[in-house]
Amino acid sequence: MSIVRALVKISSRAPASAYRAYSWRTSQRAFASQANASKLRESLSDPSLFKENAYIDGKWIASKSGRTFDVVDPATGKIIGTCPEMTGNETATAINVAQRAFHDFQHTTARQRMDILKRWFELMNKHKNDLAKILMFENGRPASAAGAEITYAASFFEWFQGEAVRNYGDTIQGSAAGNRVLTLKLPIGVVGILTPWNFPCAMITRKVGAAVAAGCTVVLKPAAETPYSALALAELGERAGLPKGVFNIVTTHENVSEVGKELCENNVVKKISFTGSTGVGKTLMAQSSSSLKKLSLELGGNAPFIIFNDAQIESAVAGLMAAKFRASGQTCVCANRIYVQSKIYDSFIAAFAAEVERSMISGASEDPRTSLGCLINAKAVQKVERLVKDATEHGAEVVIGGKKAGHEMDTFYPPTILKNMKPTMQAFSEEIFGPVVSFFKFETEDEVLALANNADVGLASYVYTENLPVAWRMAEALQTGMTGINIGVISDAVAPFGGIKHSGFGREGGRVGLDEFQIMKTITIGGLGIPESKLSSI
Ligand SMILES: NC(=O)c1ccc[n+]([C@@H]2O[C@H](COP(=O)([O-])OP(=O)(O)OC[C@H]3O[C@@H](n4cnc5c(N)ncnc54)[C@H](O)[C@@H]3O)[C@@H](O)[C@H]2O)c1
Numbered sequence: 001m002s003i004v005r006a007l008v009k010i011s012s013r014a015p016a017s018a019y020r021a022y023s024w025r026t027s028q029r030a031f032a033s034q035a036n037a038s039k040l041r042e043s044l045s046d047p048s049l050f051k052e053n054a055y056i057d058g059k060w061i062a063s064k065s066g067r068t069f070d071v072v073d074p075a076t077g078k079i080i081g082t083c084p085e086m087t088g089n090e091t092a093t094a095i096n097v098a099q100r101a102f103h104d105f106q107h108t109t110a111r112q113r114m115d116i117l118k119r120w121f122e123l124m125n126k127h128k129n130d131l132a133k134i135l136m137f138e139n140g141r142p143a144s145a146a147g148a149e150i151t152y153a154a155s156f157f158e159w160f161q162g163e164a165v166r167n168y169g170d171t172i173q174g175s176a177a178g179n180r181v182l183t184l185k186l187p188i189g190v191v192g193i194l195t196p197w198n199f200p201c202a203m204i205t206r207k208v209g210a211a212v213a214a215g216c217t218v219v220l221k222p223a224a225e226t227p228y229s230a231l232a233l234a235e236l237g238e239r240a241g242l243p244k245g246v247f248n249i250v251t252t253h254e255n256v257s258e259v260g261k262e263l264c265e266n267n268v269v270k271k272i273s274f275t276g277s278t279g280v281g282k283t284l285m286a287q288s289s290s291s292l293k294k295l296s297l298e299l300g301g302n303a304p305f306i307i308f309n310d311a312q313i314e315s316a317v318a319g320l321m322a323a324k325f326r327a328s329g330q331t332c333v334c335a336n337r338i339y340v341q342s343k344i345y346d347s348f349i350a351a352f353a354a355e356v357e358r359s360m361i362s363g364a365s366e367d368p369r370t371s372l373g374c375l376i377n378a379k380a381v382q383k384v385e386r387l388v389k390d391a392t393e394h395g396a397e398v399v400i401g402g403k404k405a406g407h408e409m410d411t412f413y414p415p416t417i418l419k420n421m422k423p424t425m426q427a428f429s430e431e432i433f434g435p436v437v438s439f440f441k442f443e444t445e446d447e448v449l450a451l452a453n454n455a456d457v458g459l460a461s462y463v464y465t466e467n468l469p470v471a472w473r474m475a476e477a478l479q480t481g482m483t484g485i486n487i488g489v490i491s492d493a494v495a496p497f498g499g500i501k502h503s504g505f506g507r508e509g510g511r512v513g514l515d516e517f518q519i520m521k522t523i524t525i526g527g528l529g530i531p532e533s534k535l536s537s538i
């Protein structure tokens with residue numbers, strides 16, 4: 001409940017002493033927040049990267065109501081700062097600003113946009129440690145993994161600065177004599193971008209890098225849990241030379257539906273790019289139908305990870321570690337259902353469990369030894385607990401973990417391995433989004449293919465085998481947008497990223513990433529034929 005609403009509620013029906021107690025607690029909270037914010041700010045080499053305002057038209061602003069929401073470090077439970085609680089109307093203002101900026105920005109040359117993105121990329125590298133620190137505090141990611149995300153995030157600006165100048169069209173022979181047909185790719189206009197908390201930086205740069213390369217202007221709504229990475233990126237964008245109004249950020253927590261609706265229904269916005277859950281993706285798609293917007297939806301996954309008898313075990317263990325534990329298992333491409341062929345089922349699980357016990361260390365985010373961080377909130381842990389309980393009640397065996405233990409914060413869950421999993425269990429059809437590894441056994445290629453494809457979503461899949469025809473057949477037949485063969489990390493700025501089925505549509509990164517933010521214009525020119533008088537009679 002918001003502070004304002006809570007105060008109104010309390011003041012209308014509670015005695016004055018209760019009000020005083022509440023006000024005292026509220027001011028204590030505000031004080032704690034200010035103290036932690038200034039601690040975070042002071043820990044940065046460049047404190048001006050930590051912003052607690054929205055960013056519209058190149059200005060750092062508060063909400064009109066003055067209302068804010070708290071941002072909490074999920075690893076410690078401490079409030080690290082506040083951000084403005086913006087409304088639908090304020091989002092409309094940001095959209096109008098972006099529209100005004102588009103008027104000129106669409107006419108910048110590809111080289112100018114390339115230069116901006118290049119500088120933005122360089123600034124991200126220069127401030128990598130500060131960006132990683134901000135990400136670590138707001139997301140709870142351990143320090144080294146936070147640094148890895150900044151490198152990954154910056155790679156999208158590097159990639160799209162190159163792609164900005166590789167904006168090719170076609171020339172086509174028309175069907176009628178003398179007709180010539182050309183295609184041009186033009187920026188689509190103002191884009192609304194909505195991003196999740198699990199990759200607070202990379203999900204933004206993957207979209208914004210492409211949008212800016214194409215010549216679009218942006219209104220971004222970052223996740224309420226992780227707004228500070230977005231705001232730090234805006235500060236660096238300004239330093240990189242982004243004109244005012246090209247990149248705008250609206251922050252909100254309570255008004256998220258209202259802000260999302262405005263982005264979807266406002267006719268000025270020509271494209272919505274969203275990464276998040278399938279449920280919210282469907283809502284945004286329905287809301288965007290009245291204005292027929294172009295959409296990219298990068299939604300949830302439930303990746304099968306398939307290990308055949310002939311796989312190289314060491315490499316499969318390493319691949320599964322990466323595909324499962326990245327971001328504490330909170331990645332849309334995380335391995336969710338692990339299928340191991342029967343001959344190696346037990347030995348593979350034993351090798352994998354040994355590696356988990358050796359290398360997974362849960363601890364304070366700043367501790368360089370920490371390799372497994374917390375989950376985003378206590379609710380995420382409760383979901384994991386529910387899935388583990390359901391599995392064990394229906395016959396799954398716990399190999400390691402399986403119980404919350406040894407941590408005072410309710411956001412931590414230990415690495416857990418379950419075997420003897422069955423398709424009837426909830427973790428078969430639900431995305432776990434946590435550090436739980438669920439092993440299923442299979443006998444034949446056909447059987448595992450049917451099991452793997454028995455999902456309503458289709459984002460990533462992984463196959464380990466030394467048999468090329470098997471690998472190829474599986475890659476073609478698996479109903480997912482992406483398949484890794486003998487590799488557990490498929491995310492790369494050069495590679496088109498996206499799903500099929502209820503994992504959404506559209507591709508980000510790669511050569512096609514730019515297309516998502518462009519319209520194709522076809523130009524037909526008539527009267528270009530050779531006059532008959534110039535043709536010989538033969
Ligand atoms: N395919 C991908 O690339 C990808 C990447 C990251 C996360 N995900 C998926 O996202 C999910 C985890 O993130 P989550 O639970 O925070 O997802 P979520 O859908 O609840 O939130 C994602 C974003 O949507 C916003 N949002 C929520 N309700 C909204 C509404 N009514 N209108 C507008 N915006 C709204 C949130 O504030 C956040 O910014 C998982 O299912 C995961 O697989 C997918």
Ligand SMILES: O=CCCC(=O)O
Pocket residue numbers: 198199202330331332333491497
């Ligand atoms: O969570 C989804 C996106 C992460 C990635 O780009 O690999």
